[in-house]
Amino acid sequence: MQVRCYCIRPAGHDDLDGARAVMLDTVYRDFGTGYVPRWHGDIVDPAAAYLTPVRHTLLVALDGVGGEVVGTAALDSRGPAHPPNPRQVAERFPSGGTAQLRRVYVRPEHRRRGLARRLVAELLAFAAADGGYRSVYLHTDPAVEGAEGFWRSLGKVVHDEREDPDGGQRIIHFEVPLPSLTP
Template identity: 35%
Template sequence: MRADPPTRPALRFDVVAYDDPESVRFIDAVQAFYVDRYGGADRTPVDPAEFAAPRGLFLLGRLPDAGAVCCGGWRRHTAASVAPEDRAVLRPGDAEVKRMWVDPAHRRRGIARALLAELERTAAAAGCARTVLETGDRQPEAVAFYRAAGYTDLPRFGVYRDEPGSLCLARELTVRSDPLA
């Protein structure tokens, strides 16, 4: 007789401020990872207000027995927010995924997949047509994860547009109308 697999505790997502102390703890962990892999923190300019409605969203994922275990957010690009040199790549209405991170003690449990799905769901509900992101060739795990999730290559954009190790990816979303967006 086979034993049933243990049930996975429900992951709950909370909308939080990008600069909330708990968010900052995770963002600092992401930046420390970048320092380890690339020799420096991410140079992409980030304004916490970009991750507040209606411009964006930032999430912490929580498990009942562990508290916060992951974070991630998206910020909406508009005609005014896209740099002239990126206009051939980025579109108004793109949601740029930033600061996706799962605490190492909680990896390999489907948390990253659930987080990305929630970021995509909320971006689509807010009227965004596509998610875009920038990662790097020193993060093969992230590249494989995003490609397995249906992301395809996009020309480089942002502060890393001229960096050969930069990889930009995109995925079209099913747009839903959201009266609160």
Template identity: 55%
Template sequence: MNHPPKPPYTVRPAGPADVEGARRVMLDTFYRDFGYGYVPAWHRDVVEIGSTYLDDPRHLLLVAVHGDRVVATTGIRSTGPAHPPHPRWLAERYPPGTTAQLVRVYVSPEHRRHGLARTLVERACAFVAGTPGYDSIYLHTNVDVEGAEAFWRGMAKEIFDARTTGEHGPGVGTVHFEIPLP
């Protein structure tokens, strides 16, 4: 079901002019919402947005723009969960190349509750459905972030609750999900 965002937002694939704004939304989320900041091992794509998302036809970065400002992001990469820190069985279930990993579903706080995240995710899933070679849509989230768990449980199927394993360290409640291909 398509839920268009309320005006005055524009949701579209990111272009070179959106890179700095998208990076700002992502970094703000790491520091403000996650509380641990930029982690090079986890966030290399944020520094390399162009080569990661814009230069690969099987990858996508979507942005929501308000006026001339990027206020939300969502990405698709043809990668699965890496082992480590994730369990080997999970990495084997969602291999790189055939797995569309949904990443960077972030909305600036003052723009939340306008349907942006849902719209971005729906459009990302439509992109995956129209891109040959993908077998599944995988994501993981930190359910310690307010609203994250309820949001994903409304859109995806839980695969593994890693809160007991502490795979990302203290204060990061990781839960893995799959979204059925449209």
């Protein structure tokens, strides 16, 4: 197996086409939904969603061999909305005080190398440095291979919609510990 090195950094405008390609490939291939405007508007305009707002960020992972974007991870200050998310989840994670992790995607041929974990660690450091976030939230689709186990290794489940009487959206909602800046 070839050893690769990766560079993780905040996305710049030159990275947006590559980041958008990773995100779109993921929603089509892994999620099977394709692009759905009400869920994926940030993918079309990542600059407005993540680069312009001060408390938001988009990270990219670049392959050290070819320099192309092979992974993404984003954070914004919008809590989960109700609907479509359960009311108790939306109330627990209000906008402004919640750092929501989004678009943690790695191209299949670059998975299982610790990239997603490194991307999340950088997002958590960003959230902690902001000083205004009180919690970190994300949701995942357990039908995506490896997603549920990965997030369970980093956070705790606060609501599993598969256990709802109607099955909800069949997604799992997580809280990830916000790191402390003090040792």
